[in-house]
Amino acid sequence: MAGRISQDTITSIRNNADIVSVVGEYTKLTRKSGNDWWGCCPFHSEKTGSFHVDNDKKFYYCFGCHASGDIIKFVMEMEKSTYVEAIETLAKKFAIPIRYEDGPAPEIVKKDNKNEEYIELYERTASMFHYFLMETEQGKFALDYITKRGLTQETLEKFKIGYAPADRKWLKGFLRKKNFSDEFLRDSGLFSKNYPDISFFSDRLMFPIFNRNGKVVAFGGRILHPQGDDDRKYLNSPELAHYKKRETFFAFNFAKQSIRTNKKVIFCEGFMDCIAYHQCGIDYAVATCGTALTDEQINLIHNFVDTVLLSFDSDGAGQNATLKAIMMCRRKDISVKVIQLKGGKDPAEIMLNFGKENLTAQVNSAILDSDYLLNKLGEKYPVDTPEGKTKAALEFFDYIDALQSDIQKDSCLDQLGQAFNLKPEAVKRDFLNRQQARERVSTIRPNNRQETKNAQITLNAELRGVIAAVAYPDQFKILRSKLNENDFKNPDAKRLFRLLENCLERQAFSIPDILSSCDDPALTQVITGVISDGAYRDDNVSAIIEDTIKFIKKNQIEEQRNNLTKKIREYIVVTEDDKIQLNKLLELKVELDKQIQSLSK
Ligand SMILES: [Zn+2]
Numbered sequence: 001m002a003g004r005i006s007q008d009t010i011t012s013i014r015n016n017a018d019i020v021s022v023v024g025e026y027t028k029l030t031r032k033s034g035n036d037w038w039g040c041c042p043f044h045s046e047k048t049g050s051f052h053v054d055n056d057k058k059f060y061y062c063f064g065c066h067a068s069g070d071i072i073k074f075v076m077e078m079e080k081s082t083y084v085e086a087i088e089t090l091a092k093k094f095a096i097p098i099r100y101e102d103g104p105a106p107e108i109v110k111k112d113n114k115n116e117e118y119i120e121l122y123e124r125t126a127s128m129f130h131y132f133l134m135e136t137e138q139g140k141f142a143l144d145y146i147t148k149r150g151l152t153q154e155t156l157e158k159f160k161i162g163y164a165p166a167d168r169k170w171l172k173g174f175l176r177k178k179n180f181s182d183e184f185l186r187d188s189g190l191f192s193k194n195y196p197d198i199s200f201f202s203d204r205l206m207f208p209i210f211n212r213n214g215k216v217v218a219f220g221g222r223i224l225h226p227q228g229d230d231d232r233k234y235l236n237s238p239e240l241a242h243y244k245k246r247e248t249f250f251a252f253n254f255a256k257q258s259i260r261t262n263k264k265v266i267f268c269e270g271f272m273d274c275i276a277y278h279q280c281g282i283d284y285a286v287a288t289c290g291t292a293l294t295d296e297q298i299n300l301i302h303n304f305v306d307t308v309l310l311s312f313d314s315d316g317a318g319q320n321a322t323l324k325a326i327m328m329c330r331r332k333d334i335s336v337k338v339i340q341l342k343g344g345k346d347p348a349e350i351m352l353n354f355g356k357e358n359l360t361a362q363v364n365s366a367i368l369d370s371d372y373l374l375n376k377l378g379e380k381y382p383v384d385t386p387e388g389k390t391k392a393a394l395e396f397f398d399y400i401d402a403l404q405s406d407i408q409k410d411s412c413l414d415q416l417g418q419a420f421n422l423k424p425e426a427v428k429r430d431f432l433n434r435q436q437a438r439e440r441v442s443t444i445r446p447n448n449r450q451e452t453k454n455a456q457i458t459l460n461a462e463l464r465g466v467i468a469a470v471a472y473p474d475q476f477k478i479l480r481s482k483l484n485e486n487d488f489k490n491p492d493a494k495r496l497f498r499l500l501e502n503c504l505e506r507q508a509f510s511i512p513d514i515l516s517s518c519d520d521p522a523l524t525q526v527i528t529g530v531i532s533d534g535a536y537r538d539d540n541v542s543a544i545i546e547d548t549i550k551f552i553k554k555n556q557i558e559e560q561r562n563n564l565t566k567k568i569r570e571y572i573v574v575t576e577d578d579k580i581q582l583n584k585l586l587e588l589k590v591e592l593d594k595q596i597q598s599l600s601k
Pocket of ligand 1: 051062063066067
């Protein structure tokens, strides 16, 4: 029988592995006195450090979320690993020998460790792809392409860029010879689900995606010869047990040290953008892996940076991604700047055409997000008219809402006034009126006890319905079949709805899952408060959901009707044709009135 890890090994790890440096990989710690270290908690999102590491007693404790434990538990939680894996990781890192009792070292441990086996598979595959690119005739086209785009030999090696051969059966044969079983390969993400001998990537330029420790865990492949049924420009590895897209940044392994030293990070969209920055010495750039930016990704850098620089495409999709990222970062109290590239469509093109210094200069002259947004609003609306100014101001108010400090809010209101030539007092009054109006939104409460102390969160019919869906997951399906995120006017209901969509997508829809992905303690408190107060029961939850849907639909139709009424009032009848048109509008209004009435029942 195989032995188990001896108690003295465990004790030795607890005493000799440096807990401060291990925790310091995830959050910035500062020594307060003696052996007391403090920082922002890596388990929950916060702005002031309530996470304490006692280097004397070798444990950590968070005064905010009460997470606590020793170094082994910390590694287990952070790396989502088992007890044995955590011990092995630490033993390796601090060169502490593992002793076994009651038998020899178990071979099984290694074999059971599927993650490590996957990583070995991906590492080998990446090396082979790299060899094909650098050394073979079939990789020559790909090598020419990437060299023409300006990547150096050194960069190709550092990022292990490769070429997946056009022969879709080659990889399977190669890996079989390396003793990987068919069964293991079938679920590895490297082969087609339906045709397990056919490789997922073929005739593509391959970008390995590394985990934080620099091991290959996935691939992104760029098409070289668009043709046939699958001509997607980029193809990415599917989600796998050892590769979670939402929690991974491309190049984070190369960037993490520099992110900490520089206290800033560049978010970009593509592999090439990110690699170009690194080649120019701007080594704090990371890229999202074929998905929109997620809260989990922001959490990876949240505790280390003061500023996020955004470098997304200048097309419509890129602009939307920029706006979304600004809001996400601001809500977490991170400053944001936007890099506006000139002289090329992406960083690689600028590097190629104008060189490293030019790209660096453009990064250094990134503009503040508020300036960026005001410029965009100035282009979007006719801000020389009162109506245009109002629309622009209203949209900018959403940004001001996301800011976490009153001083910042104040100075952005001033900035708004200056940008569109509005009186500062009028801007502030409008902003305050809007906030008060929100707080007055008809609040339908099950009973008074559920009134929240937090004045910022309005528990109206919208929010009540979404919280009901937290308690009753089946109801969320009904809610989302009738409504989408944009239907919600209550910002917290909107936010929670979006969070539930994310949880559903990740198939993590239990109450603890949802609460742990909600980073706003005030909202969490309202959710747990309302649910534990027994507001939702089997016999009333359907009605609550129905109320929410009606409430929203009714508001939408009322808004339509009000616009229509205004139009009718301002309508000037001159010709016979005008009369007909006006009648049509009146008929439409009657129809809307009817709908509102039926929803009010
Ligand atoms: Zn905490």
